[in-house]
Amino acid sequence: MAEELLTVGDVAGRSGFATSAIRYYEREGLVGATRTAGGQRRFDRSVLRRLAFIRAGRNVGLTLDELRSALDSLPDSRTPTKADWQRLSRQWRTRLDDEIAALVTLRDGLDSCIGCGCLSLQHCRIQNPGDVAAYIGSGAVYLPDRLTDQRREDPAK
Amino acid sequence: MAEELLTVGDVAGRSGFATSAIRYYEREGLVGATRTAGGQRRFDRSVLRRLAFIRAGRNVGLTLDELRSALDSLPDSRTPTKADWQRLSRQWRTRLDDEIAALVTLRDGLDSCIGCGCLSLQHCRIQNPGDVAAYIGSGAVYLPDRLTDQRREDPAK
DNA sequence: GTAGAAGTTGAAGCCCCCTTTAAGTCAAGA
DNA sequence: TCTTGACTTAAAGGGGGCTTCAACTTCTAC
Numbered sequence: 001m002a003e004e005l006l007t008v009g010d011v012a013g014r015s016g017f018a019t020s021a022i023r024y025y026e027r028e029g030l031v032g033a034t035r036t037a038g039g040q041r042r043f044d045r046s047v048l049r050r051l052a053f054i055r056a057g058r059n060v061g062l063t064l065d066e067l068r069s070a071l072d073s074l075p076d077s078r079t080p081t082k083a084d085w086q087r088l089s090r091q092w093r094t095r096l097d098d099e100i101a102a103l104v105t106l107r108d109g110l111d112s113c114i115g116c117g118c119l120s121l122q123h124c125r126i127q128n129p130g131d132v133a134a135y136i137g138s139g140a141v142y143l144p145d146r147l148t149d150q151r152r153e154d155p156a157k
Numbered sequence: 158m159a160e161e162l163l164t165v166g167d168v169a170g171r172s173g174f175a176t177s178a179i180r181y182y183e184r185e186g187l188v189g190a191t192r193t194a195g196g197q198r199r200f201d202r203s204v205l206r207r208l209a210f211i212r213a214g215r216n217v218g219l220t221l222d223e224l225r226s227a228l229d230s231l232p233d234s235r236t237p238t239k240a241d242w243q244r245l246s247r248q249w250r251t252r253l254d255d256e257i258a259a260l261v262t263l264r265d266g267l268d269s270c271i272g273c274g275c276l277s278l279q280h281c282r283i284q285n286p287g288d289v290a291a292y293i294g295s296g297a298v299y300l301p302d303r304l305t306d307q308r309r310e311d312p313a314k
Numbered sequence: 315g316t317a318g319a320a321g322t323t324g325a326a327g328c329c330c331c332c333t334t335t336a337a338g339t340c341a342a343g344a
Numbered sequence: 345t346c347t348t349g350a351c352t353t354a355a356a357g358g359g360g361g362c363t364t365c366a367a368c369t370t371c372t373a374c
Contacts, residue, residue, distance in 0.1 A: 007371095009320065019321090020363055028361095038370045040321050059263065064361070089267065096264040100257060106216065107253040110246065164341095166350065176351090177333055185331095195340045197351055221331070 005042035015051040162199035172208040
């Protein structure tokens, strides 16, 4: 018997993403799908791993663009191995380290602000955390709201 | 002679905010302004301190709603003192501590993920950082892009 | 064969925080 | 007085990441 394929609904149920999100990811080229004769999407199980990667990456603060690039770097010719996934997620560690360092710098600056109460536009470190910005670099960096929004949408509703 | 009042352009030059942002903040009730007979805004110098507070707060990740609430808690009857500003910004310290703790938890989870390469939807800690979400609470929490976007817009352009 | 659940599309909407644009009005120096 | 730069407004736009809607079509269990 052939491999069983999954519908969007199946994928939604197993991944925790809404069907609309999964369709959006397909449109955006983050996941692939075949079609039935009638035009409905059918997904290989391997999409679940990609979606797991996407969810984890979003939690770390990566944009869909970055995730697409990362996923595009996976080999076409063979099923990605554990080592492939490790290679991609290892970079996140650095990213988180940088974000943490940025926040610590900001907090330390804030401490001195609280002490002086100045909020000076010229001097206050919380006003001008240039070193923080430089540390972080130019990419979009943020602690994702997703983190505060962990309740997965109910697929039964 | 009476106190000199500032135009939006003056305020923009001194605060580093764009004039459009300052007008927006006035519409949203974060800062006040009087009007000339001709309908132009005139700002008291005290607006600069409020804007400094707003910029710092945005850097820490507060929304304009939260900043409005904070600013509304300042006494109407007298000029806010250093102690008033300190009271408000002291809360940010806790907030940053929480954000840092959340990121550290996430990073530690990621370490184990890199180790196992699983990205399991059921088990992976980076997939389900429920403890992190619980720690942070329900408010919107994020490391603002603003931090990565520190170059102030040129008021002369 | 058919009901009804689940799938399809494109377009529009949302949220937050502003920026941009268009079409004009005001203020201040020469 | 006149010129010119700065100001005014309402309305629309943008970006990221989806969600929602309307109006169908397809699939599957009975």
